[in-house]
Amino acid sequence: MDxxxxxxxxxxxxxxxxxxxxxxxxxxxxxxxxxxxxxSAEDIHKEILRDFPTTSLATVYKTITLLKDIGEILxxxxxxxxxxxxxxxxxxxxxxxxxQCGQILDSEVDNxxxxxxSLAFPNQFSVKTHRFDIFGLCSDCAQK
Amino acid sequence: MDxxxxxxxxxxxxxxxxxxxxxxxxxxxxxxxxxxxxxSAEDIHKEILRDFPTTSLATVYKTITLLKDIGEILxxxxxxxxxxxxxxxxxxxxxxxxxQCGQILDSEVDNxxxxxxSLAFPNQFSVKTHRFDIFGLCSDCAQK
DNA sequence: TAAATATAGATAATAATTATCCGCTGAAAA
DNA sequence: TTTTCAGCGGATAATTATTATCTATATTTA
Numbered sequence: 001m002d003x004x005x006x007x008x009x010x011x012x013x014x015x016x017x018x019x020x021x022x023x024x025x026x027x028x029x030x031x032x033x034x035x036x037x038x039x040s041a042e043d044i045h046k047e048i049l050r051d052f053p054t055t056s057l058a059t060v061y062k063t064i065t066l067l068k069d070i071g072e073i074l075x076x077x078x079x080x081x082x083x084x085x086x087x088x089x090x091x092x093x094x095x096x097x098x099x100q101c102g103q104i105l106d107s108e109v110d111n112x113x114x115x116x117x118s119l120a121f122p123n124q125f126s127v128k129t130h131r132f133d134i135f136g137l138c139s140d141c142a143q144k
Numbered sequence: 145m146d147x148x149x150x151x152x153x154x155x156x157x158x159x160x161x162x163x164x165x166x167x168x169x170x171x172x173x174x175x176x177x178x179x180x181x182x183x184s185a186e187d188i189h190k191e192i193l194r195d196f197p198t199t200s201l202a203t204v205y206k207t208i209t210l211l212k213d214i215g216e217i218l219x220x221x222x223x224x225x226x227x228x229x230x231x232x233x234x235x236x237x238x239x240x241x242x243x244q245c246g247q248i249l250d251s252e253v254d255n256x257x258x259x260x261x262s263l264a265f266p267n268q269f270s271v272k273t274h275r276f277d278i279f280g281l282c283s284d285c286a287q288k
Numbered sequence: 289t290a291a292a293t294a295t296a297g298a299t300a301a302t303a304a305t306t307a308t309c310c311g312c313t314g315a316a317a318a
Numbered sequence: 319t320t321t322t323c324a325g326c327g328g329a330t331a332a333t334t335a336t337t338a339t340c341t342a343t344a345t346t347t348a
Contacts, residue, residue, distance in 0.1 A: 163295090164294055164295065169295085198296085199297080200296065200297045200298065202297070203296055
């Protein structure tokens with residue numbers, strides 16, 4: 001997905017919604033779509049501070065909340081380390097999470113929805129979304 | 145799994161480890177292995193209070209931590225609602241989580257490990273554990 | 289029974305996130 | 319251009335599950 005195109009898309013949706021696209025908010029969006037990792041709220045905040053040194057951490061959370069309402073950001077909440085976000089691929093997908101260095105890798109798989117349906121069906125469960133995390137060691141950390 | 149047998153097993157492991165089996169701790173273990181749902185720390189605490197009215201919530205957390213160290217309890221952490229625990233099936237397995245009523249259903253599936261391996265292999269990722277949550281509406285809540 | 293130490297209970301601390309408050313800003317209408 | 323008005327930014331307080339701390343007590347073992 002092209003970052004610039006996604007930024008334009010998010011900007012348009014936000015404006016159509018009646019929300020405002022302030023410079024700080026735009027910077028937060030840009031940081032999210034440019035980051036191909038899984039930044040925390042503080043990661044984003046630090047990045048914003050370069051251009052807008054007075055930005056509050058609360059402002060970052062507010063825009064993240066807005067994106068959550070729109071459904072255009074994926075939140076990976078961890079009890080302890082707080083949450084990490086994905087503003088590029090907001091749909092659920094498996095993650096490989098290194099418990100050593102904290103790196104989060106995206107993973108792709110076919111037919112996961114089919115598997116999920118087969119789990120939900122016997123319980124007459126109506127699926128809305130899911131979360132699939134795989135914990136272990138990334139290749140770098142495994143070698144040590 | 146027979147609750148009584150599991151209680152005996154946990155008691156033995158705890159003693160072999162050099163930990164003590166106090167009445168409060170035994171009551172917490174019993175509450176965990178008897179509960180076929182996914183209680184929170186407070187749920188357990190409330191249950192213990194019937195027999196040991198002075199028990200502190202911290203005591204519940206301490207025993208849960210002990211069980212986590214042993215690997216004999218499964219923790220399902222949620223950012224907001226806190227954690228829910230499974231003292232009967234401490235190994236990872238999929239869960240169907242109703243976002244309406246909060247009910248958590250266990251699910252069983254064959255070959256999930258194989259799927260996980262197929263995801264980990266291309267990244268040379270060494271798998272240790274996983275978490276697979278499916279969110280939606282249970283049959284009761286879906287009908288309303 | 290006595291000694292050694294893990295534990296219980298009470299309470300304070302932690303930390304990510306959210307709520308609150310107020311002055312400001314930007315867009316739309318007059 | 320001016321006015322209006324709601325959304326927003328920034329600072330700070332509040333929230334809340336969990337963890338840490340501390341001391342008296344209870345449990346295990348010899």
